[in-house]
Amino acid sequence: MKNSDNQLRDSREEKALFTRRAVVAGGGVLALLGLLGVRMGQLQVSGHQRYMTMSQANRVKLVPVPPNRGLIHDRNGVVLAENRPTFQLLLTPEQIDDMGATLEGLRRIIAIDETDLERFQALMRRSRRFQALPLKLRLTEKEVSAFATQRHRFPGVEVEARLTRHYPHGPHAVHAIGYVGRINEQETRRIDSSRYAGTSHIGKTGVELQFEERLHGYAGLERVETNALGRVIRPLERVNPNPGEDVYLTIDSRIQRVAEAALGEYRGSIVVIDVRNGDVLALASTPMYDPNLFVHGIDSRTYRSLEQDIDRPLYNRALRGQYPPGSTIKPFLMLAALQHGIFQPEDRVFCPGFYSLPGINHRWRCWQRRGHGHMNMADAMAQSCDVYFYDLAFKLGIDRMHEFLAPFGFGRRPGLGMPGELAGILPSRDWKRAHRGEGWFHGETIITGIGQGYFLTTPLQLAQATAVLANRGTYRPPRILKALRPLGNGEVNTLTPQPGEQAIRLSDEQYWDTCTEYLEKVVHGSRGTARSIAADLDYRMAGKTGTAQVFTLGQDEQYDADELEERLLDHALYNSFAPAESPRFAVAVVVENGGSGGRVAAPMARAVTDACLRYIPDEAPEPTEAEEQHV
Amino acid sequence: MSDVATANRLTFMQRHLHLDGQLLTALALLAGVGLIVLFSASNQSFGDLQRQMIRLAVAFAVMLALAQVGPETLRRWTPWVFLAGLVMLILVLLVGVSGKGAQRWLDLGLFRFQPAEIMKLALPMMLAWYLSRQPLPPKLLQVLFCLVLVAIPTALIVVQPDLGTSLLVCASGLFVLFLAGLRWRLMLSALALLASTAPVFWFFLMHDYQKARILTLFDPSRDPLGSGYHIIQSTIAIGSGGVFGKGWLNGTQSQLDFLPERNTDFIFAVFSEEFGLVGVLQLLALYLFIIARGLYIATQAQDTFCRLLAGSLALTFFVYVFVNVGMVSGLLPVVGLPLPMISYGGTSMVTIMAAFGILMSIHTHRKLWAS
Known part of the structure; x- marks a missing residue:
């Protein structure tokens, strides 16, 4: 810009220079496009005869052969998901002279409705x-x-068999197994298209989704000869598909059935864990639904009725139902109190039917309006005295409560690996600040002491925490997969459970025994809240009842079950392990609006535990290496 | 002077909509041909056709919008656009979304886009901006600086990896240098140097699949079901088309699924099979017209920045055509570049039309020189 004369002269020169270069470039473009033209001429004029011949001989096509999907078994080999041949009616328009007459004839022997016809006509417009x-x-x-006997009348019509998923027991264990359905657009983008070539279905929920990789297998290929129009004349060679692996779950179908029967018409969930290896023996959620509905594409009316059902059958309560633990949290807090020296077993708290703090005009009510009187730790546990635990919680404080409860698995996903597991909420100061944007209040500590307030747990979490309790602080990750059988016919490979890890260490190992002793009194004691199930019980069970409030009563309102809508009744909970002296089975029962943990939930746990003891052989599992070292 | 005359000769459309009638007509014609071929190549799917039309509408809208932006504004934006492009290219390597084995996309929530596309415009803009501030032809030091500017985005795109796009970005930059008057002597020595380092590329820098593509060029039967399959099937499709073609919707190679990727990168083979050499020559002529018009616009531009930018954009468009047709007809290795305005897919179409928007803006914003 300093010398505008110079600039102007330069810019003229530059323009001329540019024009020269542009002309050179244009020449290059012309030459190269010419080269392309020549190449095309070479292919299309001089090579035409040769390529035309090749094009007509171009008759070998690759056709994908889908693999057979792996079967799903329970732990004893009972088939929970299998593949069944289903038959479909195929029409080849080219070979049918009078489509109208053919369809008319077919409708006389086969039930074909308007939807079928519409879909077929739409397909016909799109296809060759x-x-x-x-x-x-x-x-x-x-x-x-019926068609087989008359097929001569229908040239161009044939029946084809193909394997489709079938769930022989219908709704049984549906929330664990899940189901397959047609591959949708989203899934198309995710999957490896060569592996899924020819496959129409994919796992949508449950184990079917969790182990999709293993169950599916790999597609094979068939090279076929076609005529010039592309119709297959004969197969040339075939690369067989690799079938998916068979899966053996830890679920015991018999125990699962007992759990489902025990829940009956109630909405709820029962989870059973073998405490010695983490095997999930039952994962029940009611109400259930029939997974077979989804395999062939559920019609929108049926789907809507399932989706909008007030009982929410599609909802997997075992993994996703989040409930306040209620009084079932008390044994864990009792251990915390012992560990931190808040209470000794003989220390007494007076229960007048409510709890109050000096200077605060609020009364936290005990479920027993009359009051329990003087309560030591054993009584407080057996009778589930709320006031005792209000006091315990207040003295323990939220920070120590959170710190002690976390290793039991509260507030995090149990890690079963099934899709959709939820983590619940283990409240803490940090949690509240992050999610509610405010600090923690004393009153919230107090109700946390009876498992109310922000506290939420899933049935699987409760079973897992109970298993940790039964294992005296050893955390074994829960698992759903017991064994695999690759390639459909190979050896069954039983997987070794992951080693347990000492998640909680108490200052005095005796506290575990104390806890178990008190929990036995819940069942076997004369005033225990679950004493109704103790009759003719030939083993010792350690359990804890709980009720979780669905809504909060005003301070001076009376609790009257009759006046409440059934859906406003408290959720009934019960956790237990048995046999108390050498624990094998941890059970968590949650019954939505069941009212009473002792009357409704505890008998279910009893039935399930009875079944476990009957069906699961008592072989001491070999301790894993890590545990040996610990011992 | 002639400039006054030029300004007076602006048509109504040029003056008010800032569109160039000839270019617009040719592009519309090309888009029309594209839709006709696409319908055949996608098994007569109206759905694909509809989606492609939406993309075309978006692309033309982008063109129209950019044509309104004057070259002065564009020049002011240039360094920032280039910088933003670089930042996004780095981001895409760190947090980008992968697909088909390469990490190319940034997910913006509403939509995904490839920052490499922006570079196709930003790099020639940057070089034109830089060189227009220097006396031309450029000196060695300036050339070296330009080469660094070219190398950085090219390298960032190569590692995604996206060979086709990096090739285009690199070419668009080199075209600016060439048009700016880079000395022939320098060019020839650079070529010699490149040729001597080719073995380094071959043995240390190229992916196996890239080597396979080059090897199959010389002998497609090396891998008849792998990378050679594309070339064999597409040359059969083209050759069997003959002089007059098999007719629309009647190409057996394409209709019977022998031709892979027939509605995207290999759509030219469908066109050749169905419309024959006659159609091919007409299509190439249409492309030639568009490129020539672009170069003409470049020579008529009033300052160095506009000239260099317009020239580079026109030549880059040519690279698309040449690489794609060369690849489909077996002259060049398989590089994933679409046939501009005809292949199914939206990303590159928008960039191409944006480039034409810039060309039109340059042509229609010419002013009278105050004497």
């Missing part, structure tokens, strides 16, 4: 005439045989 198109997807055996 030599392609075989499905008219009806699931033929009954009667229809198959």
Whole structure:
């Protein structure tokens, strides 16, 4: 800019220079495009005959062969998910002279409704005439045989068998198994297209989704010869698909059934864990639904009725139901109190039916309005005295409560690996600041002492925490997969459970025994809240009842179950392990609006524990290496 | 003077919409041909056609919008656009979304986009901006600086890895240097140097699949079901088309699924099979017209920045055509570049039309020189 004369002269020169270069570039473009033209001429004029011949001989096509999906078994080999041949009716438009008459004739022997017809006609518009198109997807055996006798009347129509997923027990264990459904657009983008070539279904929930990688297998290929129009004439060679692996769950179908029967018409969940290896023996959630509905594409009306059902059958309560633990949290807090020297077992707290703090005009009520009188630790546990635990919680404080409860697995995902597991909430000062944006109040500490307030747990978490309690502080990750059988016919490989880890160390190992002793009194004691199930019990059970409030009563309102809508009743909870002296099975029961933990939930746990003791052989599992070292 | 005359000769469309009628007509024609071929290449799917039309509409809108932005504004933005492009290229390596084995996309929540696309415009803008501030032809030191500017984004795109795009970005930068009058002597010695380092690339820097593509170029039957399959099937498609083609929707190679990626990178083979040499020559002529018009616009531009930018954009468009057609007809190794305005897919189409928006802006914002 200093010398505008110079600039102007330069810019003229620059313009000329640019124009020269542009002309050179243009020449280059012309030459290279010419080269392309020549190449095209070479291919399309001089090479035309040769390529035309090659094009007509171009008749070998690759057709994918989908693999068979792995089966799902329970721990004893009972088949929970299998593949069944289903028959579909295929029409090849090219080979059918009079489509109208053919359809009319077919409708006389096979039930074909308007939806089938509409879908077929839509397919026909999109496809080529030599392609075989499905008219009806699931033929009954009667229809198959009826068609077989008359097939000569229908040239261009055939019945094709293909394997589809089938759940032989219907709703049984549906929330653990899950189901497969047609691959949707989102999944198409995610999956490896060559592996899923020819596959139409994919795991959508539960174990079917969790182990999709293993269950699916790898597609094979078939090279087929086609005619010039692309119709298959004969197969040339075949690379067989690799079938998916068979999966053996830790679930015991018999125990699962007992759990489902025990829940009956209630909404709720029962989770059973073998405390010695972390095996989930039952994972029940009610109400249930039939997974077979989803395999062939559920119609929107049925889906909507399931989705909008007030009882929410699709909802997996065992993994996703988040409930306040209620009084079932008390044994854990009792241990915390012993560990921190808050209470000794003989220390007494007077329960007048409510708890109050000096200077605060609020009364925290005990469930027993009359009051329990003087309570030591054993009484407080057996009778589930709230006032004792209000006082305990107040003296323990939220920080120590949070710190002590976390290693039991509260507030984090149990790590079963099943899709959709929720973590619940183990409240703390940090949690509240992060999620509610405010500090912690004393009153909240007090209600946390009876498992109310912000505290939320899932049935799986409760079972797991109970297992840790039964294991005297050893945390064994829960697992759902017991064994795998690769390639459909190989050896069954039983997986070794992960080693346990000493998650909680108490200053005095005796405290575990104290806790178990008091929990036995809940069941076997004369005033225990679960004493009704103790009759003719031939083993010792350690349990704890709980009720979780669905809504909060005003301070002076009376609790009257009759006046409340059934859905406003408290949730009934019960956790237990048995046999008390050498624990094997941890059970968590949550019954939505069940009212009473002792009357409703405890008998279910008893039935399930009875089944466990009957069905699961008592072989002491070999301690893993890590545990040996610890011992 | 002639400039006055030029300004007076601006048509109504040029003056008010800032569009160039000839270029617009040719592009619209090309888009029309594209839709016709795409319909055949995607098994007569109206859904694909509809999606492509939406993309075309977006691309034309982007073109129209950029045509309104004057070259002065563009020049002011240039360093910032380039800098933002670089930052995004680095971001995409750190937090980008992967797909098909490469990490190319940034997920902006609403949509994903490839920062490499921005570089196709930002790099030539940057070089044109830099060189227009220097007396031309550029001196050695300036050339070296330019080469660094080219190398950084190119390298960032190569490691994604996206060979096709990095090639285009690199070319768009080198075109600016060439048009700025880079000495022939320098060019020839650089070429010689490149040729002597080729073995280094081959043995240390190239992925196996990239080597395979080059090897199969010389002998497609090396890997008839792998990378050679594309070339074999596409040359069969083209050759069997002959002089007059098999007719629209009647190409057996494409209709019977023998031709892979036939609605994206290999769509030219479908076109050749169905419309024959006659159609091919007409299509190439249409491309030639567009490129020539772009170069003409460049020579008519009133300052160095506009000239260099316009020239580079026109030549980059040519690279698309040449690499794609060369690849499909077996002259060049398989590099993932679409046939501009015809292949199915939206990302590069928007960039291409943005480039034409800039070209139109340069042509229609010419002013009278105050004497």
